Amino acid sequence: MKNNNLLKRVGALGFPLFGAEEYQNADLTLSDMVRSGELRLWEGFPVVLANSAQNGSFSYAKVNRYLKKAFQKSSLVSLVAMSLALYKFFNLKFSWHKELFKALSRNMQKQFDGYLRNLKKDGNLNVAGREMSAHRLKSVFNNYFNQSQAKLNELLSVKDELSLEYSLSQVFSPKQKELFLKKLKREKLTKTEKEYFSRAVKKKVLALANPEMHRLSQKLLE
Numbered sequence: 001m002k003n004n005n006l007l008k009r010v011g012a013l014g015f016p017l018f019g020a021e022e023y024q025n026a027d028l029t030l031s032d033m034v035r036s037g038e039l040r041l042w043e044g045f046p047v048v049l050a051n052s053a054q055n056g057s058f059s060y061a062k063v064n065r066y067l068k069k070a071f072q073k074s075s076l077v078s079l080v081a082m083s084l085a086l087y088k089f090f091n092l093k094f095s096w097h098k099e100l101f102k103a104l105s106r107n108m109q110k111q112f113d114g115y116l117r118n119l120k121k122d123g124n125l126n127v128a129g130r131e132m133s134a135h136r137l138k139s140v141f142n143n144y145f146n147q148s149q150a151k152l153n154e155l156l157s158v159k160d161e162l163s164l165e166y167s168l169s170q171v172f173s174p175k176q177k178e179l180f181l182k183k184l185k186r187e188k189l190t191k192t193e194k195e196y197f198s199r200a201v202k203k204k205v206l207a208l209a210n211p212e213m214h215r216l217s218q219k220l221l222e
Contacts, residue, residue, distance in 0.1 A: 026052035027059055031066035034076045039130065043140045046083035053096045060103065075128035081108050082127050085115035086141055171208065176201045 030048060033041045052058035060080070067073050084101055087094065104112065118125050118134050125132045168177045179197050182189060189197060207213060 026055070026057040027062040028066055030058070030063045031072075031076075034063075034067060034072055034079060037075075037130075039132065042079060042127065042130070042132065043136055044144075045079045046086045046137070046141050047144045049080070049083050050087065050092075050094065053094065053100075058096075060100065071128075077104065077108055078111070078128040080104070081112045082115050082125060082132070082137070085112050085119060086137055088112075088116055089119045089138070090141070171204060172201065176204070180205070 026048070030045070030052065033045055033048065036042075049058065064073055064076060067076055080100065081104055084097060084104075087097060101109070101112070115125050115127075119138065122134050122138075125134055125137070168180065172180055175196075179189065179193055179201050182193070183197060183201075
């Protein structure tokens with residue numbers, strides 16, 4: 001594959017064959033993916049389309065305008081129909097996918113049904129005259145989807161940690177918070193730390209754990 005610039009742009013839009021962080025013109029990149037005819041890039045088309053559409057940076061009309069030849073425009077329609085079938089297979093619902101589906105001709109909507117059947121049977125899909133493996137399409141999409149989910153979970157985990165840190169800081173002094181976390185992690189406390197924990201920290205923990213206190217606190221926040 002010779003077009004390294006295209007690979008970098010594709011990477012920036014969710015299909016990182018090579019990494020890239022700068023802003024990319026999603027419509028131009030998608031049109032270049034169509035023009036390339038590279039199966040490896042076509043396999044990543046559903047990933048880039050989903051990421052671009054979710055970010056609000058996808059315009060079907062603009063992608064279509066970038067493509068000058070009739071067979072390229074036809075390939076775009078087929079790739080979009082295949083992508084929508086793949087989303088359907090994974091039971092993914094996007095706010096934009098219904099409008100995109102409605103924009104397909106009746107024949108292409110039938111083609112969508114055919115793609116979906118082949119994805120379910122794990123057979124090959126004929127996309128714009130090219131044989132594409134259902135197994136490969138599902139594996140590639142699932143791989144990047146899982147990576148995105150892992151990143152989201154990581155961000156949520158960090159957010160939860162920051163929220164916990166803030167909440168602890170509202171109740172405990174820095175030293176008390178340190179002992180609270182050490183105790184929670186079952187780390188060994190020195191004799192002095194144990195005494196201080198029992199004398200100062202444990203009382204606050206018992207108060208926080210009191211269900212009636214929790215109920216009343218929730219009521220005050222209503």
